[in-house]
Amino acid sequence: MERLTLDVNGAFDPAAGGLARADLDALAAPARAAFDGFEARRRAGEVGFADLPADAAAAEASRALAAELGRRFENLLVLGIGGSSLGGRAVLGALCHPFHNLLPQDRRGGLRVFFPDNSDPATFAALLDTVDLERTCFATVTKSGGTAETMSQHMVLRERVVARFGEEGYRERCVLVTDPQRGVLRQIAADERLRALPLGASIGGRFSVLSPVGLLPAAAAGVDTAALLAGAAELEARCRSGAVLENPALLYAAVLHLLDVRRGRRLHVLMPYADALRDLGDWFVQLWAESLGKNPGTGPTPIRAVGATDQHSSLQLMMEGPHDKVVTLVRVAEPRAELTIPLPAGYARHPDLAYLGGHTMGELLEAERRATGAALRKNGRPTISIELPRLEPRTVGQLLMFLELATAYAGGLYGVNAFDQPGVEAGKRYAQGLLGRPGYEKYRDELLGAPAADPALVLG
Protein backbone atom coordinates (compact mmCIF):
# COMPACT_ATOMS: atom_id res chain seq x y z
CA MET A 1 0.00 0.00 0.00
CA GLU A 2 1.50 3.31 -1.11
CA ARG A 3 0.82 5.20 2.06
CA LEU A 4 2.52 7.07 4.81
CA THR A 5 2.75 5.21 8.11
CA LEU A 6 3.04 6.85 11.50
CA ASP A 7 4.31 4.81 14.46
CA VAL A 8 4.34 6.55 17.84
CA ASN A 9 5.31 3.54 19.95
CA GLY A 10 8.72 5.08 20.58
CA ALA A 11 7.00 7.98 22.34
CA PHE A 12 5.33 5.57 24.78
CA ASP A 13 8.41 3.52 25.60
CA PRO A 14 8.97 3.62 29.39
CA ALA A 15 12.73 3.29 28.84
CA ALA A 16 12.59 6.44 26.71
CA GLY A 17 10.83 8.46 29.38
CA GLY A 18 7.80 8.26 27.16
CA LEU A 19 4.14 8.95 27.68
CA ALA A 20 1.54 6.72 29.26
CA ARG A 21 -1.59 5.73 27.36
CA ALA A 22 -3.50 7.58 30.08
CA ASP A 23 -1.83 10.81 28.91
CA LEU A 24 -3.22 10.26 25.44
CA ASP A 25 -6.65 9.31 26.77
CA ALA A 26 -6.73 12.52 28.79
CA LEU A 27 -6.01 14.48 25.62
CA ALA A 28 -8.94 12.99 23.71
CA ALA A 29 -11.28 15.92 24.37
CA PRO A 30 -8.73 18.72 23.68
CA ALA A 31 -7.65 16.90 20.53
CA ARG A 32 -11.22 16.67 19.34
CA ALA A 33 -11.66 20.36 20.11
CA ALA A 34 -8.50 21.18 18.12
CA PHE A 35 -9.84 19.16 15.20
CA ASP A 36 -13.28 20.77 15.40
CA GLY A 37 -11.76 24.24 15.71
CA PHE A 38 -9.71 23.72 12.58
CA GLU A 39 -12.63 22.25 10.65
CA ALA A 40 -14.81 25.21 11.65
CA ARG A 41 -12.24 27.70 10.33
CA ARG A 42 -11.95 25.63 7.19
CA ARG A 43 -15.71 25.59 6.64
CA ALA A 44 -15.84 29.32 7.25
CA GLY A 45 -13.38 29.77 4.40
CA GLU A 46 -10.73 31.30 6.67
CA VAL A 47 -8.14 28.53 6.22
CA GLY A 48 -7.97 26.92 2.81
CA PHE A 49 -4.82 24.82 2.52
CA ALA A 50 -6.53 21.46 3.12
CA ASP A 51 -8.84 22.10 0.18
CA LEU A 52 -6.05 22.87 -2.30
CA PRO A 53 -5.81 19.29 -3.62
CA ALA A 54 -9.38 19.64 -4.83
CA ASP A 55 -8.67 22.93 -6.66
CA ALA A 56 -8.21 21.46 -10.11
CA ALA A 57 -8.33 24.85 -11.83
CA ALA A 58 -5.39 26.27 -9.84
CA ALA A 59 -3.38 23.13 -10.49
CA GLU A 60 -4.13 23.25 -14.20
CA ALA A 61 -3.23 26.94 -14.43
CA SER A 62 0.16 26.23 -12.83
CA ARG A 63 0.81 23.33 -15.19
CA ALA A 64 -0.18 25.30 -18.26
CA LEU A 65 2.03 28.26 -17.36
CA ALA A 66 4.93 25.97 -16.51
CA ALA A 67 4.56 24.22 -19.87
CA GLU A 68 4.53 27.54 -21.68
CA LEU A 69 7.70 28.69 -19.90
CA GLY A 70 9.30 25.31 -20.52
CA ARG A 71 8.88 25.65 -24.28
CA ARG A 72 10.73 28.93 -24.39
CA PHE A 73 13.27 28.92 -21.54
CA GLU A 74 15.90 26.80 -19.85
CA ASN A 75 16.08 28.38 -16.37
CA LEU A 76 13.47 29.52 -13.88
CA LEU A 77 14.44 31.77 -10.99
CA VAL A 78 11.90 31.66 -8.17
CA LEU A 79 12.09 35.00 -6.38
CA GLY A 80 10.44 34.47 -3.01
CA ILE A 81 11.29 33.95 0.64
CA GLY A 82 9.84 31.98 3.56
CA GLY A 83 6.64 30.26 2.55
CA SER A 84 7.01 31.63 -0.96
CA SER A 85 10.18 29.61 -1.48
CA LEU A 86 10.57 26.76 1.00
CA GLY A 87 7.65 24.66 -0.23
CA GLY A 88 8.70 24.59 -3.87
CA ARG A 89 12.27 23.90 -2.87
CA ALA A 90 11.12 21.02 -0.63
CA VAL A 91 9.10 19.43 -3.43
CA LEU A 92 11.92 19.69 -5.94
CA GLY A 93 14.40 18.38 -3.39
CA ALA A 94 12.21 15.38 -2.68
CA LEU A 95 11.24 14.51 -6.21
CA CYS A 96 13.82 15.72 -8.71
CA HIS A 97 17.18 14.20 -9.46
CA PRO A 98 19.62 15.33 -6.72
CA PHE A 99 21.64 17.19 -9.35
CA HIS A 100 18.66 18.26 -11.44
CA ASN A 101 20.12 21.62 -12.40
CA LEU A 102 23.35 20.05 -13.59
CA LEU A 103 21.75 17.51 -15.91
CA PRO A 104 21.57 18.09 -19.66
CA GLN A 105 18.14 19.17 -20.83
CA ASP A 106 17.14 15.78 -22.29
CA ARG A 107 17.70 14.07 -18.93
CA ARG A 108 16.11 16.78 -16.80
CA GLY A 109 12.56 16.67 -18.06
CA GLY A 110 12.00 20.30 -17.16
CA LEU A 111 13.53 23.67 -16.49
CA ARG A 112 16.46 24.24 -14.20
CA VAL A 113 14.98 25.90 -11.13
CA PHE A 114 16.82 28.18 -8.69
CA PHE A 115 15.51 29.51 -5.39
CA PRO A 116 17.64 32.56 -4.51
CA ASP A 117 15.64 33.17 -1.34
CA ASN A 118 17.66 35.91 0.26
CA SER A 119 18.66 39.48 -0.34
CA ASP A 120 22.33 38.58 -0.03
CA PRO A 121 23.85 40.37 -3.01
CA ALA A 122 26.79 37.98 -3.19
CA THR A 123 24.56 35.05 -4.11
CA PHE A 124 22.12 36.93 -6.25
CA ALA A 125 24.77 38.74 -8.28
CA ALA A 126 26.59 35.45 -8.82
CA LEU A 127 23.41 33.77 -9.98
CA LEU A 128 22.61 36.54 -12.45
CA ASP A 129 26.15 36.39 -13.79
CA THR A 130 25.97 32.61 -14.17
CA VAL A 131 22.68 31.96 -15.95
CA ASP A 132 22.08 32.91 -19.54
CA LEU A 133 19.45 35.64 -19.18
CA GLU A 134 18.30 35.10 -22.75
CA ARG A 135 17.17 31.60 -21.71
CA THR A 136 15.93 32.56 -18.22
CA CYS A 137 12.48 33.38 -16.92
CA PHE A 138 11.52 34.28 -13.38
CA ALA A 139 8.56 33.93 -11.05
CA THR A 140 8.17 36.61 -8.43
CA VAL A 141 6.26 34.93 -5.63
CA THR A 142 4.94 36.95 -2.74
CA LYS A 143 1.57 36.68 -1.11
CA SER A 144 1.68 40.13 0.43
CA GLY A 145 3.38 41.67 -2.57
CA GLY A 146 5.52 43.85 -0.37
CA THR A 147 8.29 41.62 0.94
CA ALA A 148 11.47 43.67 0.71
CA GLU A 149 13.86 40.78 0.02
CA THR A 150 11.73 39.43 -2.81
CA MET A 151 10.88 42.77 -4.35
CA SER A 152 14.49 43.93 -4.23
CA GLN A 153 15.43 40.88 -6.31
CA HIS A 154 12.53 41.53 -8.65
CA MET A 155 13.56 45.13 -9.17
CA VAL A 156 17.22 44.27 -9.82
CA LEU A 157 16.35 41.54 -12.29
CA ARG A 158 13.61 43.55 -13.95
CA GLU A 159 16.04 46.33 -14.71
CA ARG A 160 18.55 43.96 -16.31
CA VAL A 161 15.93 42.18 -18.33
CA VAL A 162 14.30 45.38 -19.58
CA ALA A 163 17.72 46.79 -20.50
CA ARG A 164 18.55 43.72 -22.58
CA PHE A 165 15.24 42.56 -23.96
CA GLY A 166 12.93 45.56 -23.65
CA GLU A 167 9.49 45.73 -22.01
CA GLU A 168 8.14 42.96 -24.21
CA GLY A 169 11.06 40.69 -23.32
CA TYR A 170 10.40 41.41 -19.65
CA ARG A 171 6.72 40.51 -20.05
CA GLU A 172 7.69 37.21 -21.66
CA ARG A 173 10.13 36.38 -18.90
CA CYS A 174 8.33 37.45 -15.74
CA VAL A 175 5.34 35.79 -14.09
CA LEU A 176 3.87 36.55 -10.69
CA VAL A 177 2.22 34.57 -7.93
CA THR A 178 0.40 36.82 -5.49
CA ASP A 179 -2.82 37.50 -3.63
CA PRO A 180 -5.27 38.75 -6.25
CA GLN A 181 -7.20 40.83 -3.73
CA ARG A 182 -4.53 42.88 -2.02
CA GLY A 183 -0.96 44.01 -2.22
CA VAL A 184 1.06 46.24 -4.48
CA LEU A 185 2.11 43.40 -6.80
CA ARG A 186 -1.48 42.95 -7.94
CA GLN A 187 -1.38 46.55 -9.11
CA ILE A 188 1.98 46.01 -10.82
CA ALA A 189 0.63 42.95 -12.59
CA ALA A 190 -2.11 45.11 -14.05
CA ASP A 191 0.13 48.08 -14.88
CA GLU A 192 2.80 45.96 -16.54
CA ARG A 193 0.38 43.44 -18.05
CA LEU A 194 2.18 40.47 -16.49
CA ARG A 195 0.84 36.97 -16.24
CA ALA A 196 -0.12 36.21 -12.63
CA LEU A 197 -1.31 33.12 -10.79
CA PRO A 198 -3.53 33.76 -7.78
CA LEU A 199 -2.75 32.83 -4.20
CA GLY A 200 -6.07 32.92 -2.35
CA ALA A 201 -6.48 35.00 0.80
CA SER A 202 -7.18 31.86 2.87
CA ILE A 203 -3.83 30.27 1.96
CA GLY A 204 -1.07 31.41 4.30
CA GLY A 205 2.43 31.50 2.83
CA ARG A 206 3.78 28.59 4.85
CA PHE A 207 0.70 26.51 3.96
CA SER A 208 0.94 27.33 0.24
CA VAL A 209 3.10 24.49 -1.08
CA LEU A 210 0.14 22.86 -2.85
CA SER A 211 -0.98 26.15 -4.40
CA PRO A 212 0.66 27.78 -7.44
CA VAL A 213 3.48 28.83 -5.07
CA GLY A 214 4.77 25.25 -4.99
CA LEU A 215 3.03 23.85 -8.05
CA LEU A 216 4.49 26.27 -10.59
CA PRO A 217 8.17 25.51 -9.85
CA ALA A 218 7.37 21.82 -9.37
CA ALA A 219 5.59 21.56 -12.72
CA ALA A 220 8.32 23.62 -14.37
CA ALA A 221 10.94 21.14 -13.13
CA GLY A 222 8.93 18.23 -14.49
CA VAL A 223 7.25 16.96 -11.30
CA ASP A 224 3.91 15.20 -11.72
CA THR A 225 1.87 17.72 -9.76
CA ALA A 226 -1.41 15.85 -10.32
CA ALA A 227 0.03 12.87 -8.44
CA LEU A 228 1.41 15.18 -5.75
CA LEU A 229 -2.06 16.61 -5.19
CA ALA A 230 -3.66 13.17 -5.35
CA GLY A 231 -1.39 12.04 -2.53
CA ALA A 232 -2.25 15.11 -0.47
CA ALA A 233 -5.95 14.42 -1.04
CA GLU A 234 -5.51 10.82 0.10
CA LEU A 235 -3.89 11.92 3.33
CA GLU A 236 -6.52 14.60 3.93
CA ALA A 237 -9.19 11.93 3.51
CA ARG A 238 -7.50 9.89 6.26
CA CYS A 239 -7.74 12.86 8.61
CA ARG A 240 -11.45 13.47 8.82
CA SER A 241 -11.93 12.24 12.37
CA GLY A 242 -11.55 14.08 15.65
CA ALA A 243 -10.58 10.79 17.36
CA VAL A 244 -6.85 10.77 17.99
CA LEU A 245 -6.36 7.13 17.05
CA GLU A 246 -8.23 7.53 13.79
CA ASN A 247 -6.44 10.58 12.42
CA PRO A 248 -2.67 10.26 11.86
CA ALA A 249 -1.96 14.01 11.74
CA LEU A 250 -3.96 14.54 14.92
CA LEU A 251 -2.10 11.71 16.63
CA TYR A 252 1.25 13.19 15.63
CA ALA A 253 0.27 16.66 16.89
CA ALA A 254 -1.13 15.20 20.12
CA VAL A 255 1.96 13.13 20.88
CA LEU A 256 4.39 15.98 20.19
CA HIS A 257 2.26 18.34 22.29
CA LEU A 258 2.06 15.86 25.17
CA LEU A 259 5.79 15.19 25.09
CA ASP A 260 6.32 18.94 25.39
CA VAL A 261 3.86 19.79 28.14
CA ARG A 262 4.06 16.54 30.13
CA ARG A 263 7.67 15.52 29.62
CA GLY A 264 9.47 18.77 28.80
CA ARG A 265 10.43 17.61 25.29
CA ARG A 266 10.03 20.98 23.65
CA LEU A 267 12.65 20.56 20.94
CA HIS A 268 11.10 18.70 18.04
CA VAL A 269 13.67 17.17 15.71
CA LEU A 270 12.65 16.01 12.23
CA MET A 271 15.31 13.63 10.96
CA PRO A 272 14.69 12.01 7.60
CA TYR A 273 17.12 9.32 6.50
CA ALA A 274 17.12 10.63 2.93
CA ASP A 275 19.07 13.51 1.47
CA ALA A 276 16.08 14.25 -0.72
CA LEU A 277 14.12 15.36 2.35
CA ARG A 278 16.76 17.81 3.60
CA ASP A 279 14.89 20.81 2.19
CA LEU A 280 11.60 19.47 3.46
CA GLY A 281 13.15 19.82 6.91
CA ASP A 282 13.65 23.55 6.30
CA TRP A 283 10.06 23.85 5.14
CA PHE A 284 8.86 22.06 8.29
CA VAL A 285 10.90 24.38 10.50
CA GLN A 286 9.07 27.43 9.17
CA LEU A 287 5.72 25.67 9.40
CA TRP A 288 6.13 24.55 12.99
CA ALA A 289 7.99 27.64 14.27
CA GLU A 290 5.87 30.41 12.77
CA SER A 291 2.63 28.58 13.46
CA LEU A 292 3.23 27.59 17.07
CA GLY A 293 5.74 30.10 18.47
CA LYS A 294 3.41 32.74 19.83
CA ASN A 295 2.93 35.12 22.72
CA PRO A 296 3.22 34.67 25.61
CA GLY A 297 6.25 32.45 25.23
CA THR A 298 4.45 29.41 23.80
CA GLY A 299 5.79 26.94 21.31
CA PRO A 300 8.09 24.02 20.67
CA THR A 301 11.35 24.55 18.78
CA PRO A 302 11.62 22.63 15.48
CA ILE A 303 15.04 21.36 14.46
CA ARG A 304 15.96 19.78 11.19
CA ALA A 305 18.52 17.02 10.95
CA VAL A 306 19.39 14.48 8.28
CA GLY A 307 20.39 10.88 8.87
CA ALA A 308 23.01 9.60 8.71
CA THR A 309 24.82 12.94 8.28
CA ASP A 310 23.77 14.34 11.65
CA GLN A 311 24.75 11.16 13.45
CA HIS A 312 28.22 12.62 13.08
CA SER A 313 27.17 16.01 14.40
CA SER A 314 24.14 16.88 16.54
CA LEU A 315 23.26 13.31 17.52
CA GLN A 316 25.62 13.41 20.50
CA LEU A 317 23.50 16.22 21.97
CA MET A 318 20.27 14.37 21.24
CA MET A 319 21.66 11.22 22.85
CA GLU A 320 23.19 12.62 26.02
CA GLY A 321 22.29 16.30 26.27
CA PRO A 322 19.27 17.73 28.08
CA HIS A 323 16.13 15.60 28.13
CA ASP A 324 14.25 18.17 26.10
CA LYS A 325 14.03 16.58 22.65
CA VAL A 326 11.90 14.14 20.71
CA VAL A 327 13.23 12.87 17.41
CA THR A 328 10.97 11.98 14.50
CA LEU A 329 12.89 9.57 12.29
CA VAL A 330 11.64 9.40 8.71
CA ARG A 331 12.28 6.25 6.74
CA VAL A 332 12.02 5.90 2.97
CA ALA A 333 11.60 2.15 2.61
CA GLU A 334 12.82 1.87 -0.95
CA PRO A 335 15.67 4.19 -1.94
CA ARG A 336 15.54 5.78 -5.38
CA ALA A 337 18.78 4.12 -6.36
CA GLU A 338 20.89 1.39 -4.81
CA LEU A 339 24.57 0.60 -4.69
CA THR A 340 26.19 -2.61 -3.53
CA ILE A 341 29.36 -2.15 -1.52
CA PRO A 342 32.11 -4.25 -3.10
CA LEU A 343 34.83 -5.85 -1.02
CA PRO A 344 38.23 -5.41 -2.64
CA ALA A 345 40.40 -8.50 -2.16
CA GLY A 346 42.91 -6.70 0.03
CA TYR A 347 40.18 -5.44 2.40
CA ALA A 348 38.75 -8.86 3.28
CA ARG A 349 41.29 -9.46 5.99
CA HIS A 350 40.30 -6.25 7.82
CA PRO A 351 37.24 -7.14 9.91
CA ASP A 352 36.65 -3.42 10.59
CA LEU A 353 35.78 -2.99 6.91
CA ALA A 354 35.01 -6.49 5.65
CA TYR A 355 31.56 -6.56 7.30
CA LEU A 356 30.42 -3.83 4.89
CA GLY A 357 31.21 -5.90 1.79
CA GLY A 358 28.16 -7.23 -0.02
CA HIS A 359 25.69 -4.99 1.78
CA THR A 360 24.01 -2.19 -0.08
CA MET A 361 24.39 1.46 0.91
CA GLY A 362 20.62 1.48 1.46
CA GLU A 363 21.02 -1.34 3.98
CA LEU A 364 23.68 0.66 5.76
CA LEU A 365 21.43 3.73 5.96
CA GLU A 366 18.49 1.66 7.19
CA ALA A 367 20.60 -0.12 9.80
CA GLU A 368 21.77 3.29 11.03
CA ARG A 369 18.21 4.57 11.28
CA ARG A 370 17.05 1.54 13.25
CA ALA A 371 20.08 1.57 15.46
CA THR A 372 19.87 5.30 16.17
CA GLY A 373 16.20 5.05 17.11
CA ALA A 374 16.87 2.15 19.45
CA ALA A 375 19.87 3.85 21.03
CA LEU A 376 17.93 7.08 21.57
CA ARG A 377 15.12 5.24 23.34
CA LYS A 378 17.52 3.19 25.42
CA ASN A 379 19.11 6.47 26.46
CA GLY A 380 15.78 7.82 27.66
CA ARG A 381 14.94 9.79 24.53
CA PRO A 382 11.53 9.30 22.88
CA THR A 383 11.23 8.83 19.15
CA ILE A 384 8.47 8.83 16.56
CA SER A 385 8.66 7.04 13.25
CA ILE A 386 7.24 8.09 9.90
CA GLU A 387 7.64 5.78 6.95
CA LEU A 388 7.11 6.35 3.23
CA PRO A 389 7.24 3.36 0.89
CA ARG A 390 9.29 5.41 -1.57
CA LEU A 391 9.77 8.99 -2.66
CA GLU A 392 7.32 9.71 -5.42
CA PRO A 393 4.82 12.52 -5.96
CA ARG A 394 1.96 10.68 -4.25
CA THR A 395 3.82 9.89 -1.07
CA VAL A 396 5.46 13.31 -0.88
CA GLY A 397 2.01 14.88 -1.27
CA GLN A 398 0.89 12.76 1.68
CA LEU A 399 3.82 13.86 3.81
CA LEU A 400 3.23 17.56 3.05
CA MET A 401 -0.45 17.39 3.92
CA PHE A 402 0.30 15.29 7.00
CA LEU A 403 2.67 17.91 8.41
CA GLU A 404 0.39 20.83 7.48
CA LEU A 405 -2.62 19.26 9.18
CA ALA A 406 -0.55 18.30 12.21
CA THR A 407 0.54 21.93 12.48
CA ALA A 408 -3.03 23.18 12.30
CA TYR A 409 -4.14 20.75 15.01
CA ALA A 410 -1.11 21.53 17.15
CA GLY A 411 -2.15 25.20 17.05
CA GLY A 412 -5.42 24.19 18.70
CA LEU A 413 -3.67 22.04 21.29
CA TYR A 414 -1.24 24.83 22.20
CA GLY A 415 -4.11 27.32 22.25
CA VAL A 416 -2.56 29.61 19.64
CA ASN A 417 -3.58 30.88 16.23
CA ALA A 418 -1.47 28.77 13.89
CA PHE A 419 -2.22 31.01 10.92
CA ASP A 420 -0.63 34.34 11.75
CA GLN A 421 2.94 35.50 12.45
CA PRO A 422 2.78 38.88 14.19
CA GLY A 423 6.22 38.41 15.71
CA VAL A 424 8.11 38.76 12.45
CA GLU A 425 6.74 42.25 11.86
CA ALA A 426 8.75 44.09 14.53
CA GLY A 427 12.11 43.56 12.84
CA LYS A 428 10.67 44.40 9.42
CA ARG A 429 9.38 47.74 10.72
CA TYR A 430 12.80 48.70 12.06
CA ALA A 431 14.50 47.68 8.79
CA GLN A 432 12.04 49.64 6.69
CA GLY A 433 12.50 52.63 9.00
CA LEU A 434 16.26 52.44 8.47
CA LEU A 435 15.73 52.37 4.71
CA GLY A 436 13.54 55.46 4.82
CA ARG A 437 10.07 54.06 4.18
CA PRO A 438 7.57 56.91 4.67
CA GLY A 439 5.51 56.45 7.84
CA TYR A 440 8.24 54.32 9.46
CA GLU A 441 10.31 57.21 10.81
CA LYS A 442 9.39 56.44 14.41
CA TYR A 443 10.85 52.95 14.14
CA ARG A 444 14.09 54.35 12.74
CA ASP A 445 14.20 56.95 15.50
CA GLU A 446 13.51 54.31 18.15
CA LEU A 447 16.34 52.15 16.84
CA LEU A 448 18.84 54.95 16.44
CA GLY A 449 17.81 56.50 19.74
CA ALA A 450 18.50 53.35 21.72
CA PRO A 451 21.06 53.83 24.53
CA ALA A 452 24.63 53.89 23.24
CA ALA A 453 26.37 50.54 23.26
CA ASP A 454 28.98 49.98 25.99
CA PRO A 455 32.33 50.11 24.14
CA ALA A 456 33.86 47.78 26.74
CA LEU A 457 31.63 45.03 25.41
CA VAL A 458 32.90 45.42 21.85
CA LEU A 459 36.22 43.75 21.06
CA GLY A 460 38.01 44.05 17.78
Ligand SMILES: O=P(O)(O)OC[C@H]1O[C@H](O)[C@H](O)[C@@H](O)[C@@H]1O
Ligand atom coordinates in the same frame (compact mmCIF):
# COMPACT_ATOMS: atom_id res chain seq x y z
O1 LIG B 1 4.83 35.67 0.45
P1 LIG B 1 5.28 36.89 1.16
O2 LIG B 1 4.14 37.81 1.48
O3 LIG B 1 6.37 37.57 0.42
O4 LIG B 1 5.87 36.45 2.55
C1 LIG B 1 7.05 35.72 2.69
C2 LIG B 1 7.28 35.36 4.13
O5 LIG B 1 7.52 36.54 4.84
C3 LIG B 1 7.02 36.81 6.10
O6 LIG B 1 7.98 37.46 6.86
C4 LIG B 1 6.36 35.73 6.89
O7 LIG B 1 6.89 35.60 8.17
C5 LIG B 1 6.36 34.39 6.21
O8 LIG B 1 5.32 33.62 6.77
C6 LIG B 1 6.16 34.53 4.73
O9 LIG B 1 6.13 33.25 4.15
